[in-house]
Amino acid sequence: xxxxxxxxxxxxxxxxxxxxxxxxxxxxxxxxxxxxxxxxxxxxxxxxxxxxxxxxxxxxxxxxxxxxxxxxxxxxxxxxxxxxxxxxxxxxxxxxxxxxxxxxxxxxxxxxxxxxxxxxxxxxxxxxxxxxxxxxxxxxxxxxxxxxxxxxxxxxxxxxxxxxxxxxxxxxxxxxxxxxxxxxxxxxxxxxxxxxxxxxxxxxxxxxxxxxxxxxxxxxxxxxxxxxxxxxxxxxxxxxxxxxxxx
Amino acid sequence: xxxxxxxxxxxxxxxxxxxxxxxxxxxxxxxxxxxxxxxxxxxxxxxxxxxxxxxxxxxxxxxxxxxxxxxxxxxxxxxxxxxxxxxxxxxxxxxxxxxxxxxxxxxxxxxxxxxxxxxxxxxxxxxxxxxxxxxxxxxxxxxxxxxxxxxxxxxxxxxxxxxxxxxxxxxxxxxxxxxxxxxxxxxxxxxxxxxxxxxxxxxxxxxxxxxxxxxxxxxxxxxxxxxxxxxxxxxxxxxxxxxxxxxxxxxxxxxxxxxxxxxxxxxxxxxxxxxxxxxxxxxxxxxxxxxxxxxxxxxxxxxxxxxxxxxxxxxxxxxxxxxxxxxxxxxxxxxxxxxxxxxxxxxxxxxxxxxxxxxxxxxxxxxxxxxxxxxxxxxxxxxxxxxxxxxxxxxxxxxxxxxxxxxxxxxxxxxxxxxxxxxxxxxxxxxxxxxxxxxxxxxxxxxxxxxxxxxxxxxxxxxxxxxxxxxxxxxxxxxxxxxxxxxxxxxxxxxxxxxxxxxxxxxxxxxxxxxxxxxxxxxxxxxxxxxxxxxxxxxxxxxxxxxxxxxxxxxxxxxxxxxxxxxxxxxxxxxxxxxxxxxxxxxxxxxxxxxxxxxxxxxxxxxxxxxxx
Numbered sequence: 031x032x033x034x035x036x037x038x039x040x041x042x043x044x045x046x047x048x049x050x051x052x053x054x055x056x057x058x059x060x061x062x063x064x065x066x067x068x069x070x071x072x073x074x075x076x077x078x079x080x081x082x083x084x085x086x087x088x089x090x091x092x093x094x095x096x097x098x099x100x101x102x103x104x105x106x107x108x109x110x111x112x113x114x115x116x117x118x119x120x121x122x123x124x125x126x127x128x129x130x131x132x133x134x135x136x137x138x139x140x141x142x143x144x145x146x147x148x149x150x151x152x153x154x155x156x157x158x159x160x161x162x163x164x165x166x167x168x169x170x171x172x173x174x175x176x177x178x179x180x181x182x183x184x185x186x187x188x189x190x191x192x193x194x195x196x197x198x199x200x201x202x203x204x205x206x207x208x209x210x211x212x213x214x215x216x217x218x219x220x221x222x223x224x225x226x227x228x229x230x231x232x233x234x235x236x237x238x239x240x241x242x243x244x245x246x247x248x249x250x251x252x253x254x255x256x257x258x259x260x261x262x263x264x265x266x267x268x269x270x271x272x273x274x275x276x277x
Numbered sequence: 278x279x280x281x282x283x284x285x286x287x288x289x290x291x292x293x294x295x296x297x298x299x300x301x302x303x304x305x306x307x308x309x310x311x312x313x314x315x316x317x318x319x320x321x322x323x324x325x326x327x328x329x330x331x332x333x334x335x336x337x338x339x340x341x342x343x344x345x346x347x348x349x350x351x352x353x354x355x356x357x358x359x360x361x362x363x364x365x366x367x368x369x370x371x372x373x374x375x376x377x378x379x380x381x382x383x384x385x386x387x388x389x390x391x392x393x394x395x396x397x398x399x400x401x402x403x404x405x406x407x408x409x410x411x412x413x414x415x416x417x418x419x420x421x422x423x424x425x426x427x428x429x430x431x432x433x434x435x436x437x438x439x440x441x442x443x444x445x446x447x448x449x450x451x452x453x454x455x456x457x458x459x460x461x462x463x464x465x466x467x468x469x470x471x472x473x474x475x476x477x478x479x480x481x482x483x484x485x486x487x488x489x490x491x492x493x494x495x496x497x498x499x500x501x502x503x504x505x506x507x508x509x510x511x512x513x514x515x516x517x518x519x520x521x522x523x524x525x526x527x528x529x530x531x532x533x534x535x536x537x538x539x540x541x542x543x544x545x546x547x548x549x550x551x552x553x554x555x556x557x558x559x560x561x562x563x564x565x566x567x568x569x570x571x572x573x574x575x576x577x578x579x580x581x582x583x584x585x586x587x588x589x590x591x592x593x594x595x596x597x598x599x600x601x602x603x604x605x606x607x608x609x610x611x612x613x614x615x616x617x618x619x620x621x622x623x624x625x626x627x628x629x630x631x632x633x634x635x636x637x638x639x640x641x642x643x644x645x646x647x648x649x650x651x652x653x654x655x656x657x658x659x660x661x662x663x664x665x666x667x668x669x670x671x672x673x674x675x676x677x678x679x680x681x682x683x684x685x686x687x688x689x690x691x692x693x694x695x696x697x698x699x700x701x702x703x704x705x706x707x708x709x710x711x712x713x714x715x716x717x718x719x720x721x722x723x724x725x726x727x728x729x730x731x732x733x734x735x736x737x738x739x740x741x742x743x744x745x746x747x748x749x750x751x752x753x754x755x756x757x758x759x760x761x762x763x764x765x766x767x768x769x770x771x772x773x774x775x776x777x778x779x780x781x782x783x784x785x786x787x788x789x790x791x792x793x794x795x796x797x798x799x800x801x802x803x804x805x806x807x808x809x810x811x812x813x814x815x816x817x818x819x820x821x822x823x824x825x826x827x828x829x830x831x832x833x834x835x836x837x838x839x840x841x842x843x844x845x846x847x848x849x850x851x852x853x854x855x856x857x858x859x860x861x862x863x864x865x866x867x868x869x870x871x872x873x874x875x876x877x878x879x880x881x882x883x884x885x886x887x888x889x890x
Contacts, residue, residue: 036280039280039283039284040279040280042282042283043279043280043281043282043283044279046282046283046286047279047282133283133287137286137287137290140290140293140294141290141293143294144290144293144294144297147297147301148297151300151301151302152302155302156301156302157302157303157325158301158302158303159303159325160298160299160301160303163297163298163301163303164298167294167297167298215416242425242426243425
């Protein structure tokens with residue numbers, strides 16, 4: 031057990047070190063969501079009356095970047111370079127390889143959230159009761175998991191070049207069509223219906239529920255759908271992983 | 278070293294997260310301060326507090342007056358009424374001579390744009406709309422069941438109305454689903470239901486020459502099919518004869534009183550027998566009949582300080598013609614006759630028709646009902662419990678345990694003097710206090726130059742103040758009129774450069790226009806402050822005829838105020854007083870349009886030296 035833990039700690043440390051040595055990945059990933067949030071919640075005139083609503087949706091946006099990009103592309107890269115094969119042959123466990131990536135992604139998502147929350151609270155004027163802040167933050171951190179699974183699947187299936195393209199498509203489509211940038215009720219009905227197929231939509235609805243945003247929301251429905259989506263993704267990840275090991 | 282990175286980074290991030298939760302702004306402290314200052318907290322808009330104790334106030338519960346009692350609202354619902362003591366963590370509102378009433382229900386509106394916000398600021402917490410765009414109705418249905426904070430009144434609506442091509446309802450510039458033949462009615466009503474309509478409204482104006490109308494057989498079929506599909510059917514009528522046709526056919530309610538002649542005993546008896554209700558909309562009939570009541574409202578500081586530019590504009594507007602068949606005195610007498618016979622009279626304003634405005638006109642209607650002869654209590658019931666009762670709104674309209682905490686607190690006793698209803702002290706929606714004052718509006722920037730265009734030099738279509746010149750026509754509203762503008766040397770007054778406008782007005786949009794515009798029409802529009810200036814002056818010549826100038830302000834939408842002018846085939850200088858643009862927000866002018874309209878055909882004119890003085 032302690033061997034697993036030890037290898038996990040080392041893996042995570044290496045993973046974080048790698049990230050810290052590549053600030054060109056960190057800064058855009060951390061900076062873009064907060065830049066978008068500032069633009070839509072503060073700077074564009076007339077939009078400034080719903081910074082709290084947008085915090086709920088942009089929080090989901092903030093955790094999506096590190097998860098999809100951090101995972102998809104780095105796993106694909108390492109696989110391309112044969113590093114993954116080497117890993118699997120080494121005594122370090124596959125589990126700790128994945129767990130290290132999950133942990134470092136969670137840490138980056140959290141950082142991204144810290145920045146966006148600071149802007150929301152101190153620049154956009156969002157005021158919430160303390161338990162709501164805490165619960166919203168927790169919701170957003172947990173929202174990282176489905177995206178991690180998506181990132182993993184991309185990483186296991188595609189080569190590095192394709193992974194970049196696919197990650198981008200998924201990232202942008204999920205953000206825009208799931209209503210993370212612009213409130214979903216401004217969309218045409220057909221697009222609103224389509225959003226129900228996207229995890230971003232359900233996660234942002236859960237965050238909006240936590241926030242107590244206007245409108246009726248069926249929390250159980252959204253949680254159920256997210257749970258189902260996560261299970262399907264988990265199965266897909268396991269399948270992609272097993273294919274990976276056998277090749 | 279590598280084995281510590283994880284621990285260190287995790288500790289740092291976790292520390293950051295925990296610190297974050299503790300330093301982010303919360304309202305617990307300020308909420309405490311607020312409850313201390315509750316007496317003076319009229320302007321607050323607290324999105325987190327929906328529990329409140331109203332202590333020892335006078336209550337009008339929707340039907341009766343209770344001299345002194347207390348009401349406890351918890352999480353947006355009235356939970357207790359009686360002799361109550363203070364609750365922990367609950368704000369208290371008390372004060373001398375305050376009266377608490379249910380939130381006002383306006384039973385006849387056309388809720389466009391900022392309608393629901395403008396209404397709620399004045400304590401009108403529910404709109405029963407009688408024709409609006411249908412795209413947001415399903416959202417409204419959801420929203421009105423919720424108890425969350427909202428700065429908007431709740432909306433019930435008929436959706437679009439049952440009329441024929443070219444009939445009443447089709448003149449507002451957007452396409453509506455009209456009824457072509459009697460066979461379409463079943464589907465038409467099903468469509469309304471699917472779009473989220475709560476009831477059906479039909480327009481029945483037979484035997485007049487102004488516009489086509491549903492014929493009697495079709496109108497009766499709408500009533501029959503509406504009832505078959507479980508919806509109430511209401512009717513717009515303007516004559517006694519039309520009303521009689523529909524009451525006989527089991528219409529549920531009339532959304533106007535007729536004012537063409539005094540009602541006969543026969544029709545009163547019929548209405549009683551059929552148990553219909555009537556929403557007289559005296560506020561708009563007064564306006565059609567040129568009673569000029571709106572100016573009193575605008576002058577009333579209790580109200581005017583709370584009105585938006587849009588509200589002021591519609592309230593100030595007037596019908597340009599005194600249409601026949603609308604006698605205000607007759608309307609009031611008919612209301613009284615129906616009322617005395619026991620027919621339910623409900624308060625509806627028909628805002629935002631000319632001379633009315635969202636919110637304020639619902640209160641005005643209550644006073645007009647009282648003026649017609651209803652007692653103050655009856656007039657107030659007409660805007661609260663009676664309307665809720667007739668429309669089956671179970672959660673609102675009265676002050677009772679279990680009802681939604683939509684309420685208005687006024688100073689004074691409305692049953693002694695109905696005019697006291699304008700003394701609005703507090704407005705609550707779903708238990709949340711609503712701010713009555715408009716958010717601070719920013720005045721437009723100071724005007725840089727009073728010259729709007731002499732068309733000399735390069736870039737001569739650019740003007741100062743961020744304005745520029747362009748063509749304008751109704752193609753933006755899917756009309757067919759076409760305008761072009763260009764500057765030409767030596768065509769202007771005294772041989773200078775002028776702006777040549779060549780245009781044609783074609784049929785297609787109900788209010789066609791075509792011409793030239795100067796202004797800033799690209800959002801964000803800031804507007805300029807012209808309140809220090811008195812006139813718009815310009816030189817013009819061209820195709821003889823009648824033209825008009827429309828004035829736009831940055832914040833208001835809707836039909837812009839305009840003034841007419843004549844063009845001759847020789848140069849002349851036109852001077853228009855800016856004050857005659859009724860309802861224009863002079864602090865935020867965003868532009869002018871020089872257009873022809875209403876008469877169709879080709880025209881051209883040359884503009885020069887357009888300036889403000």
